Amino acid sequence: MDSFTNLTGIAAPMPLVNIDTDMIIPKQFLKTIKRSGLGRNLFDEMRYDREGNEIADFVLNRPEAKGCQILVAGRNIGCGSSREHAPWALLDFGIRCVISTSFADIFYNNCFKNGILPVTLPAEAVAHLMKDAEKGANARIMIDLPAQTVTAADGTVFAFDIDPFKKHCLVNGLDDIGLSLEKVSAIDAYEAQARTQRPWL
């Protein structure tokens, strides 16, 4: 997994609330057995018409969103299905950071596993950044994960909270499984004890 430290870039605004993972990547693209190549179909049913032509006024098709690496979204983004194809599609499209007032739990977790930083901020801060996002390339947003800040185009700084362990893994691009396997003796000990306490399992 790629590490994440600092990012300066333009953002795409999606003020819609409850953006679900079926919207982010519709089910017809879940038939893949790979993780790559899903960016083309990110927000597919909102982005293309039935013939596959781009819908001009959808935010990611607008010229000002070209090259965006940040998504600013309405509350409760990522609700619904657990499909990790959602962050895979975002990442493949080039999005490295999602900002919202709230995230659905599984999606939030899935972002971290793929080097995407989900940033939770209060409503006023998100509204401020949403305005920046609407300006496209005329407004750059700066994210500093080690310092836990987002800086808006006008220099306003918003601090955000993040779980220290998740931050550590993201900053260092660490593989969870490798880390957990270092604790294999604890898992062995737990299994031995559980076998005597709940032998029916």
Added chain:
Amino acid sequence: MTAPRTLYDKIWDDHVAHRSDDGTCLLYIDRHLVHEVTSPQAFEGLRMAGRKVRAPEKTIAVPDHNVPTTTGREARIDNEESRIQVETLDRNARDFGIHYYPVSDIRQGIVHIIGPEQGWTLPGTTIVCGDSHTATHGAFGALAHGIGTSEVEHVLATQTLIQKKSKNMKVEITGTLGPGVTAKDITMAVIGATGTAGGTGHVIEYCGEAIRALSMEGRMTVCNMAIEGGARAGLIAPDEKTFDYLRGRPHAPKGAAWEAALAFWRTLHTDEGAHFDKVVTIRAEDIAPLVTWGTSPEDVLPITATVPDPESFAGGKVEAARRALDYMGLKPGTRLADVAIDAVFIGSCTNGRIEDLRAAAAILRGRRLAPGVRGMVVPGSGLVRHQAEEEGLAQVFIDAGFEWRLAGCSMCLGMNPDQLAPGERCAATSNRNFEGRQGYKGRTHLMSPAMAAAAAITGRLTDVREMMAETV
């Protein structure tokens, strides 16, 4: 004396294999359920790292999401990508030596239906699956989390999940449900009251007289949609009904082990005075048969209501409601009971169990689908299908003009050919009414099996209580 604990606290405490100073834990997983859509990349990851499945005997796989529900599928799946995904699961199950129920097996079905049916789901266990509706298993007093594919790989390799403890939330349903009101209406009423993010960061324990009165099937329906309320999991304390359901199931403990398990399971309840971070109480008497009108499961209203005006909402929801009504092709002020439908889908891990089919068949017996309406029944497992045939329910559906399908997820998410056409409106017993969920531009109204059956007969959304009056 230890402080009083909730059911969630107890199961959590029993499963912490390692705790770091910052509270991040490795939670040991007793049962890992796997399906074809969210697992290929995880097995591939294991292979690339040269890792094994740590506990294959605790890992159970079944193809369900994109299998066709028409006959002949064990010989051939026409859609190439679906076929590759199912074949990949076949191969992974074989290579890694995990339990497997292929499409040719009568025990195949939706992963959340066959877990309990086969006795894999037991009280006090931790269960994960790369699927958000894993919450279903909470009906047995099991802590069941939906996880992403990276986490699937993590569990395969380590048999643990990296977790921090969630908060405790209590949802109490007091009193007694009225006639025609079901478990589905309870779970939809809760989401209607708390919103799709109301449970975020919490594990919900459902309790109260109306929950106790539910069958195991009904309890599974309630817990199934905990995720639709944003919760990390849903739980119901086990009781005699739970034990009766499990006794004799293939993978439930037997003999002395059963007795030992039973003694332990009886300790699995929230202690008097235990702390909940959030409490919601709903009176069962206040719940009417519900339907959704929009494109989020929180968009619920009693069938007797009218389509709401988007302006009546607050904040970001105004725009979302406008968009939803536009998508659904509905106008504010229209009586929900006047909304005509094109299709009826009875099935899914929410309502694809035997009791659900009985409830729908009870309304349909001796009646027929309204002209022009297409009806589909997809049992949740091969065994449910078989039992429904034995009980004569299949014939009721067939006589009413429904298609009687093989088990799978089917039109719940439309990954297989079972899909709505653009603009088609469906009365569905599933759990998600998202845009495009049941097919591109398809329109979904969620409701109980009895309500879906009532809609099938009249060809419009219908208050099942009127039909019940007619039957008496």
